[in-house]
Amino acid sequence: xxxxxxxxxLPEMDELASLIAxxxxxxxxxxxxxxxxxxxxTFTKFLAKHMGIGEIINSPxxxxxxxxxxxxxxYHMDVYRLEQIGYDFELDEFIFGNGVAVIEWYxxxxxxxxxxxxxxxxxxxxETEREITLKGSGEYAQVxxxxxxxxxx
Amino acid sequence: MPKSSKILAIDTATDYIFxxxxxxxxxxxxxxQNDINNHAVTIMPLLDEILKTAEVKLNELTGVIVGIxxxxxxxxxxxxxxxxxxxxxxxxxxxxxxxxxxxxxxxEESRILSYIDARRGNAFLACFEQDHGVMNNTxxxxxxxxxxxxxxxxxxxxxxxxxxxxxxxxLRSHLLRNVENIHELVPNYLQITEAECNKGKK
Numbered sequence: 001x002x003x004x005x006x007x008x009x010l011p012e013m014d015e016l017a018s019l020i021a022x023x024x025x026x027x028x029x030x031x032x033x034x035x036x037x038x039x040x041x042t043f044t045k046f047l048a049k050h051m052g053i054g055e056i057i058n059s060p061x062x063x064x065x066x067x068x069x070x071x072x073x074x075y076h077m078d079v080y081r082l083e084q085i086g087y088d089f090e091l092d093e094f095i096f097g098n099g100v101a102v103i104e105w106y107x108x109x110x111x112x113x114x115x116x117x118x119x120x121x122x123x124x125x126x127e128t129e130r131e132i133t134l135k136g137s138g139e140y141a142q143v144x145x146x147x148x149x150x151x152x153x
Numbered sequence: 154m155p156k157s158s159k160i161l162a163i164d165t166a167t168d169y170i171f172x173x174x175x176x177x178x179x180x181x182x183x184x185x186q187n188d189i190n191n192h193a194v195t196i197m198p199l200l201d202e203i204l205k206t207a208e209v210k211l212n213e214l215t216g217v218i219v220g221i222x223x224x225x226x227x228x229x230x231x232x233x234x235x236x237x238x239x240x241x242x243x244x245x246x247x248x249x250x251x252x253x254x255x256x257x258x259x260x261e262e263s264r265i266l267s268y269i270d271a272r273r274g275n276a277f278l279a280c281f282e283q284d285h286g287v288m289n290n291t292x293x294x295x296x297x298x299x300x301x302x303x304x305x306x307x308x309x310x311x312x313x314x315x316x317x318x319x320x321x322x323x324l325r326s327h328l329l330r331n332v333e334n335i336h337e338l339v340p341n342y343l344q345i346t347e348a349e350c351n352k353g354k355k
Contacts, residue, residue, distance in 0.1 A: 089226035089342075089344060090226050090227050092226060092272055093190055093225065093226075093227060096272050097190075112273065114273075
């Protein structure tokens with residue numbers, strides 16, 4: 001299942017994150033793709049907010065992983081630096097963990113990720129507009145379908 | 154009076170933290186608890202408590218046994234580091250044991266398939282047989298497709314995924330390896346990262 005739509009500004013990104021936050025549960029995996037500045041970390045900030053996490057979210061580009069302990073923990077990963085290096089098995093406990101895993105630059109480690117996950121690709125159209133592609137199979141197909149109702153696919 | 158034997162066993166390669174103190178063939182203290190992703194925080198206070206309760210000082214230990222995996226990539230290093238530190242600083246001999254053997258030791262089945270999920274359809278697996286409380290390793294530690302292994306090498310064995318290790322059984326069986334040079338003690342990951350694969354190639 002795949003849908004493509006446009007969001008026009010930050011409040012709409014906030015709304016998208018709030019809609020996805022309604023579906024998250026232990027073991028939920030979100031892969032974020034898209035160039036630098038396309039909004040991957042911004043999306044994650046909104047998602048964390050809607051999961052009830054009060055902490056400040058910043059990009060884990062240099063740390064690979066940041067853990068936000070919460071009723072439903074958030075494991076925020078950025079695997080950009082693994083491009084030339086390859087997978088780090090240390091991430092397994094978080095990707096296959098009891099929280100929500102958000103993986104920025106997930107295509108770099110895609111072969112190590114489960115086939116079933118929510119794949120979200122962001123593309124900058126203008127300063128504030130973003131084209132969003134959402135893809136999911138298995139359980140995640142339902143999530144994409146639900147979002148399709150809102151975004152008119 | 155002959156010097157008494159005081160052996161500390163440590164394993165942190167699974168969701169469970171395992172510590173055991175054996176004095177002259179009797180397990181006088183132990184911990185076995187699930188504290189996923191928190192071994193680094195809980196191990197020292199647990200160890201401290203076990204030693205204090207048994208009135209044994211670290212430098213009185215006569216041996217350390219450490220589970221070297223396979224298992225959790227993060228977890229295994231905690232136990233191995235601590236065993237290494239205790240062994241090195243106090244000049245205590247260290248022995249290693251497979252984490253899969255430790256898991257198997259907790260079972261009373263005669264044919265045991267010890268199993269740790271390695272994700273992506275794979276598992277860390279090994280087979281053991283036991284007779285009169287002594288275990289033998291019949292299929293060595295492997296990383297394999299979980300379904301295929303169970304149908305083939307593991308056929309006829311009872312799958313065991315967790316359970317408190319029976320350290321006395323481990324001590325009776327031939328499952329321990331002596332560490333000759335403490336600096337060369339490393340975990341048995343069985344799976345290596347691409348970075349490690351590529352290290353020797355350049």
